[in-house]
Amino acid sequence: MDxxxxxxxxxxxxxxxxxxxxxxxxxxxxxxTPSTAKQWNLANxxxxxxxxxxxxxxxxxxxxxxYASIPGNLPAGSEVPGLGFIAHVDTSPxxxxxxxxxxxxxxxxxGDIVLPNDRTQVITVEQNPVLRxxxxxxxxxxxxxxxxxxxxxxxxxxxxxxxxxxxxxxxISHGPIAVAFxxxxxxxxxxxxFDVAAFGAKFxxxxxxxxxxxxxxETWSARMATVTFAGKSTxxxxxxxxxxxxxxxxxxxxxxxPADMLPETTDGRVGFVHPYVGAADVETSxxxxxxxxxxxxxLEAKEQLLRDLASATERKFPGVTVQxxxxxxxxxxxxxxxxxxxxTENALEAARRAGLTPFTMPIRGGTDxxxxxxxxxxxxxxxxxxxxxxxxxxxxxxxxxxxxxETLVHLVQLFAEQPRR
Numbered sequence: 340m341d342x343x344x345x346x347x348x349x350x351x352x353x354x355x356x357x358x359x360x361x362x363x364x365x366x367x368x369x370x371x372t373p374s375t376a377k378q379w380n381l382a383n384x385x386x387x388x389x390x391x392x393x394x395x396x397x398x399x400x401x402x403x404x405x406y407a408s409i410p411g412n413l414p415a416g417s418e419v420p421g422l423g424f425i426a427h428v429d430t431s432p433x434x435x436x437x438x439x440x441x442x443x444x445x446x447x448x449x450g451d452i453v454l455p456n457d458r459t460q461v462i463t464v465e466q467n468p469v470l471r472x473x474x475x476x477x478x479x480x481x482x483x484x485x486x487x488x489x490x491x492x493x494x495x496x497x498x499x500x501x502x503x504x505x506x507x508x509x510x511i512s513h514g515p516i517a518v519a520f521x522x523x524x525x526x527x528x529x530x531x532x533f534d535v536a537a538f539g540a541k542f543x544x545x546x547x548x549x550x551x552x553x554x555x556x557e558t559w560s561a562r563m564a565t566v567t568f569a570g571k572s573t574x575x576x577x578x579x580x581x582x583x584x585x586x587x588x589x590x591x592x593x594x595x596x597p598a599d600m601l602p603e604t605t606d607g608r609v610g611f612v613h614p615y616v617g618a619a620d621v622e623t624s625x626x627x628x629x630x631x632x633x634x635x636x637x638l639e640a641k642e643q644l645l646r647d648l649a650s651a652t653e654r655k656f657p658g659v660t661v662q663x664x665x666x667x668x669x670x671x672x673x674x675x676x677x678x679x680x681x682x683t684e685n686a687l688e689a690a691r692r693a694g695l696t697p698f699t700m701p702i703r704g705g706t707d708x709x710x711x712x713x714x715x716x717x718x719x720x721x722x723x724x725x726x727x728x729x730x731x732x733x734x735x736x737x738x739x740x741x742x743x744x745e746t747l748v749h750l751v752q753l754f755a756e757q758p759r760r
Contacts (some may be wrong), residue, residue, distance in 0.1 A: 345540030347503035350549035351740040355496035359488040364436040365429035365526045372532050373403040381428045393506040402532035403522035407726035408738040411514040419514030422754050423543030426494030427524030431729040434486040444478040468645050477737035494546035501747040502602035513751040530707040534715050545708040554686045555720040556676040557701040558709045559631040560638050561668035569660045572622040583658035589624035592652045603624045612638050669709040689750035693742050
């Protein structure tokens with residue numbers, strides 16, 4: 340940051356270390372938004388802190404969506420679009436977020452990082468070569484027993500620090516800024532309750548990415564298949580000729596899923612099918628399968644594969660019926676963002692001004708921005724410096740958080756420099 344500026348009242352690192360200690364894990368298949376009451380703890384804290392920082396129109400919805408704004412400070416008549424920044428308060432259900440104990444490895448000098456409270460958890464240089472770029476940095480990890488929560492409390496901490504910097508430095512030129520913190524992003528449902536019209540931005544960025552410099556304007560197109568195997572249960576002592584055990588069909592279906600089409604065997608732009616949760620019982624067995632591809636034709640082919648497997652399974656196991664229900668999760672935001680190239684270009688330039696070497700990378704996943712883009716709020720994704728999300732091996736760094744904050748501050752200035760588009 341410019342040495343002549345007033346520093347923020349609290350650094351992004353200190354904010355991050357506070358926020359990750361608050362358990363905000365979401366939970367699938369709950370009837371409410373937020374899916375867990377504990378998400379309110381961080382959301383309400385952010386409302387209080389935004390007010391203390393001097394943000395305007397700070398409010399929280401009955402679905403745990405936090406909104407605030409910073410009025411523009413450009414001369415009257417300046418036409419700069421409202422710009423938004425969004426991060427999510429919840430953490431993944433995959434690994435516990437209770438009693439997070441962040442460890443700061445100061446002045447990291449290389450080598451594998453053994454996490455102190457579970458020494459079987461090791462962040463290796465071999466699997467994380469980015470550590471070679473972190474010599475002299477302060478690396479932030481878990482203690483080995485929980486996730487860290489960098490996804491997406493790093494985004495929250497950097498957005499909050501950006502707000503702090505802008506309010507304390509009115510000489511930094513910017514148009515109207517909107518910020519929001521959402522619930523239940525990790526389970527893919529919270530953003531349905533987001534009020535796009537009231538948010539007050541024409542364009543936005545989710546701050547929910549990984550490696551420093553990574554800008555994403557492309558995500559998966561995503562569907563979820565629920566496959567139900569119906570058999571017939573009876574007492575096993577008199578089951579001959581009567582019982583139809585759905586578990587056998589369930590197991591055979593999974594066995595015949597192509598090994599080269601699974602997430603553990605694919606990378607880059609290659610899509611996958613991912614059976615991720617299920618239950619087996621004689622009468623009824625069920626499996627949920629994620630379908631992912633960057634191209635719609637590839638997604639259609641994967642759905643057809645599952646349907647063909649279902650038909651083959653019914654033929655192989657007489658008496659078992661297999662039902663396949665498919666629902667769309669989100670679509671590739673590139674379909675819309677290709678018409679707004681300035682959003683990606685500005686993010687890349689802001690990262691350059693922060694001293695980084697930026698690059699674009701499609702997300703092998705999705706963000707709140709995927710759905711917001713198709714609801715009329717074009718929304719690329721910006722890095723946070725984090726790695727190994729949804730894992731006990733998750734880590735970030737001081738430089739990651741500071742450079743993300745710098746990038747956001749440069750980004751609002753870039754929009755102020757340009758005519759409305």
